[in-house]
Amino acid sequence: MKRALAVVALLLLAALAAYPVFGTGYGVRSIQQIFMWVALAGSWNLISGLTGYVSFGHVAFFGAGAYTGAILVASAGWPWPVAALAGGAASMVLAVVIGYPCLRLKGPYFAIAMLGLNEVLRALVSYFEGLTGGGNGLSLPTLDAAVPIYYVMGVLALAVTAMSWLIVTSRFGLRLMTIREDEVAAEAMGIDTFHHKLGAFLLSAVGPGVAGALTARDQGYIEPISVFPLAVTVTMIVMALFGGKGTVFGPVLGAVVLFIAQEIVWARYPYVHPLLFGALIVMVVLLMPRGVLGLLQQRYRLPRTI
Amino acid sequence: MNSKAPAALAVVLALAVGGVVPPAGAQGPIRVGASLSLTGTYAKLGNYMHEGYKLCAKEWNAKGGLLGRKLEFVVYDDQSTPATGVRLYEKLITEDKVDAVMGPYSSPITEAVVNVTEKYKKVAVSPLAATTSIFKRPPDKKRNYIFMIISPAEVYLEGLVDMAAKRGLKTVAILNEDTLFAKAAATGAAESAKKRGMQVVFQEGYPKGTQDFSAILTKIKAANPDVVAASTYFDDAVAITRQMKELNVNPKMYGLTVGGDLPEFYNLLKQNAEYIYGATQWEKTLPYPGNKEFDANYTKEFGREPVYHSAAGYAGCQVYFEAVKRAGTLDADKVRDALLKLEMRTAFGDYKVDEDGFQIAHKMVMTQWQDGKKVIVWPDELANGKARFPMPPWTGR
Amino acid sequence: MNVVTPAMLGQVIVSGILAGSLYAMVALGLGLIFGVMRVINIAHGPLLMLGAYTTFFLTTHAGMNPFLTVPVSMAALFVVGVVLQRGLVFRVVDAPELSSLLLTFGISIALVNLAQLTFTSDLRAVEYITGSWVLGGLAFSKPRVIAFAFAVGVTALSFLLLKTTRLGKAIRATSQSREVAMVCGVDVGRIHMLTFGFASALAAAGGALLAVIVAIQPEMGGVWTFKSFLVIVLGGAGNYPGALLGGLLLGLVEQVASLFLTTQLSEVVAYVLLVLVLLVRPSGLLGGRQT
Numbered sequence: 001m002k003r004a005l006a007v008v009a010l011l012l013l014a015a016l017a018a019y020p021v022f023g024t025g026y027g028v029r030s031i032q033q034i035f036m037w038v039a040l041a042g043s044w045n046l047i048s049g050l051t052g053y054v055s056f057g058h059v060a061f062f063g064a065g066a067y068t069g070a071i072l073v074a075s076a077g078w079p080w081p082v083a084a085l086a087g088g089a090a091s092m093v094l095a096v097v098i099g100y101p102c103l104r105l106k107g108p109y110f111a112i113a114m115l116g117l118n119e120v121l122r123a124l125v126s127y128f129e130g131l132t133g134g135g136n137g138l139s140l141p142t143l144d145a146a147v148p149i150y151y152v153m154g155v156l157a158l159a160v161t162a163m164s165w166l167i168v169t170s171r172f173g174l175r176l177m178t179i180r181e182d183e184v185a186a187e188a189m190g191i192d193t194f195h196h197k198l199g200a201f202l203l204s205a206v207g208p209g210v211a212g213a214l215t216a217r218d219q220g221y222i223e224p225i226s227v228f229p230l231a232v233t234v235t236m237i238v239m240a241l242f243g244g245k246g247t248v249f250g251p252v253l254g255a256v257v258l259f260i261a262q263e264i265v266w267a268r269y270p271y272v273h274p275l276l277f278g279a280l281i282v283m284v285v286l287l288m289p290r291g292v293l294g295l296l297q298q299r300y301r302l303p304r305t306i
Numbered sequence: 307m308n309s310k311a312p313a314a315l316a317v318v319l320a321l322a323v324g325g326v327v328p329p330a331g332a333q334g335p336i337r338v339g340a341s342l343s344l345t346g347t348y349a350k351l352g353n354y355m356h357e358g359y360k361l362c363a364k365e366w367n368a369k370g371g372l373l374g375r376k377l378e379f380v381v382y383d384d385q386s387t388p389a390t391g392v393r394l395y396e397k398l399i400t401e402d403k404v405d406a407v408m409g410p411y412s413s414p415i416t417e418a419v420v421n422v423t424e425k426y427k428k429v430a431v432s433p434l435a436a437t438t439s440i441f442k443r444p445p446d447k448k449r450n451y452i453f454m455i456i457s458p459a460e461v462y463l464e465g466l467v468d469m470a471a472k473r474g475l476k477t478v479a480i481l482n483e484d485t486l487f488a489k490a491a492a493t494g495a496a497e498s499a500k501k502r503g504m505q506v507v508f509q510e511g512y513p514k515g516t517q518d519f520s521a522i523l524t525k526i527k528a529a530n531p532d533v534v535a536a537s538t539y540f541d542d543a544v545a546i547t548r549q550m551k552e553l554n555v556n557p558k559m560y561g562l563t564v565g566g567d568l569p570e571f572y573n574l575l576k577q578n579a580e581y582i583y584g585a586t587q588w589e590k591t592l593p594y595p596g597n598k599e600f601d602a603n604y605t606k607e608f609g610r611e612p613v614y615h616s617a618a619g620y621a622g623c624q625v626y627f628e629a630v631k632r633a634g635t636l637d638a639d640k641v642r643d644a645l646l647k648l649e650m651r652t653a654f655g656d657y658k659v660d661e662d663g664f665q666i667a668h669k670m671v672m673t674q675w676q677d678g679k680k681v682i683v684w685p686d687e688l689a690n691g692k693a694r695f696p697m698p699p700w701t702g703r
Numbered sequence: 704m705n706v707v708t709p710a711m712l713g714q715v716i717v718s719g720i721l722a723g724s725l726y727a728m729v730a731l732g733l734g735l736i737f738g739v740m741r742v743i744n745i746a747h748g749p750l751l752m753l754g755a756y757t758t759f760f761l762t763t764h765a766g767m768n769p770f771l772t773v774p775v776s777m778a779a780l781f782v783v784g785v786v787l788q789r790g791l792v793f794r795v796v797d798a799p800e801l802s803s804l805l806l807t808f809g810i811s812i813a814l815v816n817l818a819q820l821t822f823t824s825d826l827r828a829v830e831y832i833t834g835s836w837v838l839g840g841l842a843f844s845k846p847r848v849i850a851f852a853f854a855v856g857v858t859a860l861s862f863l864l865l866k867t868t869r870l871g872k873a874i875r876a877t878s879q880s881r882e883v884a885m886v887c888g889v890d891v892g893r894i895h896m897l898t899f900g901f902a903s904a905l906a907a908a909g910g911a912l913l914a915v916i917v918a919i920q921p922e923m924g925g926v927w928t929f930k931s932f933l934v935i936v937l938g939g940a941g942n943y944p945g946a947l948l949g950g951l952l953l954g955l956v957e958q959v960a961s962l963f964l965t966t967q968l969s970e971v972v973a974y975v976l977l978v979l980v981l982l983v984r985p986s987g988l989l990g991g992r993q994t
Contacts, residue, residue: 024396024397024400024401025396025399025400025401025422025426026393026396026397026400026401027400027401028396029392029393029396030393033393048801052799054799054800054801054804056804101978101982102978102981102982104982105981105982105985106985107799107800108737108741108743108800108940109936109940109981109985111743111800111801111804112743112932112936112977112981113977113978113981115929115932116932116933116974116977116978116981117974117978119929119970119974120971120974120975120978123513123967123968123970123971123974124971126484126513126967127967127968127971134484134489134511135483135484135485135486135488135489135511135514136439136485136486136489136490137414137417137486139417139439141447142421142424142425142447142449144421144425146396215389218392219388219389219392219418219421220417220418220421221388221414221417221418221421223388223414223485223486225514226387226388226389226414230808234805234808237801237805238805241801241805266383266385267382270344270345270383270385271344271345271820272816272820273345274812274813274815274816275812275813275816275817275820277809277812278808278809278810278811278812278813278816279809279813280809281805281806281808281809281812282791282806282809282810282813284805285795285802285805285806285809286791286794286795286806289802349824350823350824350825484967510965510966511965511966511967512965512966512967513966513967513970515926516966517916517917517926518718518722518957518958519966520714520715520718520719520722520958520961521715521718521958521959521961521962521966521969522961522966524711524714524715524718524962525711525962528706528708528711540826540918541826541917541918541920544826544828544918545917545918548833548916549844551833551834551835552833552834552835552842552844552845552847553714553835553842553844554835554837554842570825570826574826574828574830574918575830576830578833700834701834
């Protein structure tokens, strides 16, 4: 069974790698979006799925990465792959700065703080307009890099998933989950909960940071409202939740299924699609809080580390 | 082995048939693609623009179409987000393989989408992008295939400044929403004022969504300007006006960018809207050729009066089709040349662009509310009334 | 560039207090939901928006005086709140915060979309009274002063209800400890329902009063959800008088920061204040419920 799955996975990867050669520009962009969501949902899962600390402002890292990458490309002339890595690094730094104080907060307060963080960043970006263009947005030199970015985003998605797998199957991951189940007991057992949480938080910020910088380069233009929207945070959460939070492949499944579903719904029902999205969220929260993989794990006694 | 033969035969037949029948493009309709903001923040105005496109296509089809073929618009909803717009233009160009494209609504979305149209070298007439920086670029980043229809943001308040300077007013206070278009209009107004020897005593941006302008207006009141220029959208315009009355800020002239010219503005504010200047790209009473017909046809088709967004969409489409007709082909480079050379007056006003595709002929007009009616007061050659000056204090009315 | 005179400062302080009263009243509702049910209600803003539309329609189609529609809007949204709680929200009471965040987010976008479909995104406003009373050189905006009076009245009545009536005591008891309240015979399920309804009514009151001040459109509530959160954190979640303090404080901070800095920066100041309070005194300035 395992071998069959591995073969299928390899074939899939090969097909994805070959796609840009015979696919359309639109197809390339769409799949690239799926890669992005896999990276985002998977990253969110690292902090919130594993430790239970709900990061309700995770798009802040995406936005921070987007602006870092865009500024480096537009003002300092850096090549975009390096700028993308810088975006990831900047997000990591931001995660430390934010995580240090905020991870000491309890559940709902952490969620609210993260929500506030997103807004603070947006306001700061608008304020420092000399650097960021403020409300005008930031325009990058025209460059058609859709295919290279497709590959890089694909690698990012793989990297996040691989990192997820490594963490979930490691003692580090086990300790994170212990924190999720009962933080006090974890402390009592000698786990340094604060540093573990911080570590997970850092790792969860890298993916969105790089993805943000790549997206900025791909779009060629960013403005504050488009890179810090709450809807992006909620979408990545719902994707992870749908697939199964706390699992490795849950976010991947959720990203793929929900992205495709959204495309279909939005094409057919443009005027009511927020309503349908809202209904979907309600359904997922109420009916399948453990997600698809969670259900399967329960029903079929699947291993914990999928 | 046997089961494969019929399949192979079918494939061969299909190829043969496909080879014999000429490609659809040569005979079928001309498909023009666009992604418009049908939902989301810009929904209302995006829909108006769509209606302009539709009416234009209908009229050309009634006269025999373009290059002997019928015209058909393929429109998707970009949900008022640049990222979606970008993907949709890729879809239109690479999957739907449309014959031509027209621009989307709003400057931010146009700015993002332009990268796609330039990549595939498709001419994109962009009827509702008012930001100079989309068109005017440094030589190594020049864009070749986009064309502007409306007057740029920077000149929106030019009329207000011109009228103020002619009356010898000296000081201007400017407030603007902190977004692309509004900032450009504010910057343009400030430069315009300085050129005319006026002093900008206050200039500040406010975040989108602000509802309480007390602090800004308190500061403006303390600066005691002759003119207040507000670069806003509709809901801010209403709030700012009401709060100016509450705080008793009494400039001699008060003008708005977007919203001051909409009928709803007067309906909501009634007496308090009197004397207020609005800037508009177009009014149905302007003496442009075909304007009256456009107004009548639009009202008949859509059941309400057109606003400038519809007129701009209509005109943009007219300009593009005219250029294609003159070029005699849909080939992007030939159409581009035609658009660069073209000089035309539509129901919307004048069209002429410079070598960057930047609009240089179209004129903004300033309106003023007088006794519940919108009167065009500037420029003189298009005015149908005189401005009432100065604006009396709020408490005196 | 800006010279700030005492008159200017006085003016914005007035504006800040007037605005703060509305913040306080609306945030009280959010605080009640959080305190009693541990639910983070992101749909609070849309409830306010529905209250505003109720007032709008009553005023334009039934010719009612906009301020007299306040109790009607409140009653209408009370019912809506009860229905929402009974139908959906009760399932996430006491659940991990992720569930309530997501559920209420889903409800909020559904409500906004429904409003867009039913009412269209066209801006509406109620034109009733404009201008201001001038006192001591300071302008007191007429609609805002009347709103202030209503807000103070409604908030005062709410506190009276919480302090003196049986229902109020039951609410406070459930807020402090659900188990003990149950043991004392409180029908906790009913309390949850009534609290959500009551909180929705408070949001609706805010919306009804705002209808005369700002433009009404389906997305008007989002900003209010955020501000209510700020207020709750400032004052202390679960601490109801804290909501008053927090509301007034937020109103003042916003206006004064806008005066001395810029309106844009005042946003940053408000959020930085939020984060600071969360870090230094997470239970709020007046102390909230202990987790």
